[in-house]
Amino acid sequence: MSMDTSSMNGKLLKVEDLRVWFELRRWGFGRAGYVRAVDGVNFTLEAGEAIGIVGESGCGKTTLMKTILGLNTPTDGSIWFQGQDLSDKGRRETRDYRAMVGFVQQDPYGALAPFMNVNRTLEEPLIVNGVRDRNVRKQRIHDVMKEVKMEPVEEFLPKFPHMLSGGQQQRIVIARSMILEPKLIVADEPVSMLDASVRVEILKLLRGLQDSHHLAVIYVTHDLSTVRYFSERIFVMYAAKLVEKATVDELLNNFMHPYTEALLAATSDPDAENALIMKDVPPGEPPSLIEPPPGCRFHPRCPKLIEGLCEVKEPPDFEPVPGHQVACWLYQ
Amino acid sequence: MQSIKASLKDLLRYPSAVMGSLVLLGVIALAVYAIVSIPYDEALRLWRGGPDVWYMNPRNALPKWVNLFRSDQLPESIAILNTDESVDLETKETSAGFSDLTYTFHFDYPYDEFPQELAFFFTSEYVENEPFVSVYWTTPDGREFRIVDMGVSRQESYRFSQDERLTRRLGNNAARIALFQDPDSDPEDPVPLKGEYQVELKVLTFEENSTIDAEFVLHGEVYGLAGTDHRRRDLMVSLLWGAPIALAFGLVGAVGSSVSTIIIAAFGVWFGGVVDGIIQRITEVNLTLPFLSILIMVGTFYSKSLWVILGVTILLIIFGAAIKTYRAMFLQVKEAPYIEAAQAYGASDVRIVMRYLLPRLIPVLIPALILSVPTFVFLEATLAVLGLGDPVLPTWGKIIYDAWGNAAVYNGYYYWMLEPAILLTLTGIGFSLVGFSLDRIFNPKLRGL
Numbered sequence: 198m199s200m201d202t203s204s205m206n207g208k209l210l211k212v213e214d215l216r217v218w219f220e221l222r223r224w225g226f227g228r229a230g231y232v233r234a235v236d237g238v239n240f241t242l243e244a245g246e247a248i249g250i251v252g253e254s255g256c257g258k259t260t261l262m263k264t265i266l267g268l269n270t271p272t273d274g275s276i277w278f279q280g281q282d283l284s285d286k287g288r289r290e291t292r293d294y295r296a297m298v299g300f301v302q303q304d305p306y307g308a309l310a311p312f313m314n315v316n317r318t319l320e321e322p323l324i325v326n327g328v329r330d331r332n333v334r335k336q337r338i339h340d341v342m343k344e345v346k347m348e349p350v351e352e353f354l355p356k357f358p359h360m361l362s363g364g365q366q367q368r369i370v371i372a373r374s375m376i377l378e379p380k381l382i383v384a385d386e387p388v389s390m391l392d393a394s395v396r397v398e399i400l401k402l403l404r405g406l407q408d409s410h411h412l413a414v415i416y417v418t419h420d421l422s423t424v425r426y427f428s429e430r431i432f433v434m435y436a437a438k439l440v441e442k443a444t445v446d447e448l449l450n451n452f453m454h455p456y457t458e459a460l461l462a463a464t465s466d467p468d469a470e471n472a473l474i475m476k477d478v479p480p481g482e483p484p485s486l487i488e489p490p491p492g493c494r495f496h497p498r499c500p501k502l503i504e505g506l507c508e509v510k511e512p513p514d515f516e517p518v519p520g521h522q523v524a525c526w527l528y529q
Numbered sequence: 530m531q532s533i534k535a536s537l538k539d540l541l542r543y544p545s546a547v548m549g550s551l552v553l554l555g556v557i558a559l560a561v562y563a564i565v566s567i568p569y570d571e572a573l574r575l576w577r578g579g580p581d582v583w584y585m586n587p588r589n590a591l592p593k594w595v596n597l598f599r600s601d602q603l604p605e606s607i608a609i610l611n612t613d614e615s616v617d618l619e620t621k622e623t624s625a626g627f628s629d630l631t632y633t634f635h636f637d638y639p640y641d642e643f644p645q646e647l648a649f650f651f652t653s654e655y656v657e658n659e660p661f662v663s664v665y666w667t668t669p670d671g672r673e674f675r676i677v678d679m680g681v682s683r684q685e686s687y688r689f690s691q692d693e694r695l696t697r698r699l700g701n702n703a704a705r706i707a708l709f710q711d712p713d714s715d716p717e718d719p720v721p722l723k724g725e726y727q728v729e730l731k732v733l734t735f736e737e738n739s740t741i742d743a744e745f746v747l748h749g750e751v752y753g754l755a756g757t758d759h760r761r762r763d764l765m766v767s768l769l770w771g772a773p774i775a776l777a778f779g780l781v782g783a784v785g786s787s788v789s790t791i792i793i794a795a796f797g798v799w800f801g802g803v804v805d806g807i808i809q810r811i812t813e814v815n816l817t818l819p820f821l822s823i824l825i826m827v828g829t830f831y832s833k834s835l836w837v838i839l840g841v842t843i844l845l846i847i848f849g850a851a852i853k854t855y856r857a858m859f860l861q862v863k864e865a866p867y868i869e870a871a872q873a874y875g876a877s878d879v880r881i882v883m884r885y886l887l888p889r890l891i892p893v894l895i896p897a898l899i900l901s902v903p904t905f906v907f908l909e910a911t912l913a914v915l916g917l918g919d920p921v922l923p924t925w926g927k928i929i930y931d932a933w934g935n936a937a938v939y940n941g942y943y944y945w946m947l948e949p950a951i952l953l954t955l956t957g958i959g960f961s962l963v964g965f966s967l968d969r970i971f972n973p974k975l976r977g978l
Contacts, residue, residue: 263869267873268869268872268873291875295873295874296874296875298873299873300869300870300873300874302866302869303866304866307867308867308870310865310867310871310885311889312888312889312891321871321874321884322874325874325875325876325880326874370870373870373874377874
């Protein structure tokens, strides 16, 4: 394994030309094609940095996230974590890597095993990762419960998930993702299933943990309004590709890609006047990931289509403003 | 697990479950009593039987308690040893080395039916000259019959019914009737004379240390709590020992097959692909195989041992229809986010199957397991009735097989067929009642409104 130290300077995670294709089978063995769920994704993440990945349902953001978690195997491309290529790792190293990446899921009730109480739920990752000493495990569980503000700790430990509220369940899920002291947290729409009243609390909690532990966070969502609250940079994903990458302020004020524009226009704003306004949303459906359109994948829906270019040639990443990358021919 | 404890507590809310539990506790108590009171080896010896074990018992005797329901009382068995205190002994002076002893056996006969059989069993010790015995019979009204004069070898049994000379002397009447008949009763429909009978046994020995033990046995028509079978065996032994064997067979079968099935289904679902494919194909092929025929072949050509048959049964049932049911449920559980989370923190495949998938189906497994116990208990009985019962072990199925083979119901030995059948039914009902209630507790959708 060659380690390219210079390019990994200060980088925690580097995703290079990542492709995750799922094979479609015909008659059980014949190959009918591929679902290209992630198709050429590049980005880097620094230690302690929070990024948001936004995109509509089915654009491949969940697959991307699962691949980073090591639950899917990349078809092509590579993921580097702290200067090491994940595909080179053996079983043991894979487990060590998994211990360094926490996972916060969308549905807190489903994310907790219904037959395990809080104590058991939090103990499992420690047992799996070889923490043999019972007292060490106990201490760690106490610490993490305090961090997610589930106090008094002793009262919650024997409870089963169905005895907890949605917000409390999500705190336990966060506690579980934190228990192995990870460097990176992958959060898959962590507040979308929660009541509006507890969303802010959970987001604040995550934000607080991120600051105090210098955590990197990948925050995957379809909801731009919460991303704003949370991340330093936002990646916009469309049809298995990242189409725009910029800091939050830059992206919100100076969006470039026509898809980003449409996405921002579709974000709801709590204003009574909006109820009467029909928003200008691009027509059509997100494309099939089995046979994506040639050229730019957004071209069939794009209002700013450049004929003879967009539908022929796939746009590379352009950087019209430093730190703001966009894959659109408009900015060549 | 806490939830399982709570569920068991819930059981008490169902009257049917309480009844079922009581029945089961009864069967378990029977089993424990059997194991404690009759050691295993002893049970096997008694069940194997043979003339030296059960000679004292009548054949096909009804249980004693039938007398409670009858106006004409059936005789119970009587056995008297010559050394018993009730036996009078007269010793006559004779020359040296000889002895002349007269034993008088007394017994009361208050019954309305004739006994099944009369017999003497002798054991004697001598060097060259065997002792000589004469037997005389005195009825309550003072009539005396000479029964037999015979020399007694070391082991000798004398059955009254087999002595043709005696039959002739009694006017071609069977000894068991003629010796008891009331002379005033209708010879076409004889009635026994009630009262005290005496049997006189005169013994002559011709050597210094020659001794004789004699036992007078009257085989009645009723015996014990359970009656006897065609080989004079006390049915109580096999009925008692049938309980632990049935429970062991049922529980081992149910636990062995259900637990293996669910584990195999879980691994198949988790690993998917080829593993799942192989398991599913094996199951489908196995489902088309004739289960009973295979067991009959194994029983006929390989071994009739209960435990071999049980092993083959479990092997055949593991890849049964249940694997498909469990698979369908696991496919759903497999997609749960908590399993993805477990993968993300590095849980191994085996751990995920055993600790994350399986516990979700325990609520389904437990009632199914309890409900399948009677299936195995009845399977043992079925195989026994088909003639594939274990040759050594006393089981309820073997009793039914014997009863069937001897046309028990046709001959009026209904107790022989009914006793094991009732115990089998009770066991089945007990497990079913508990199983159904468990099902309702673990699957709240089944609860009534």
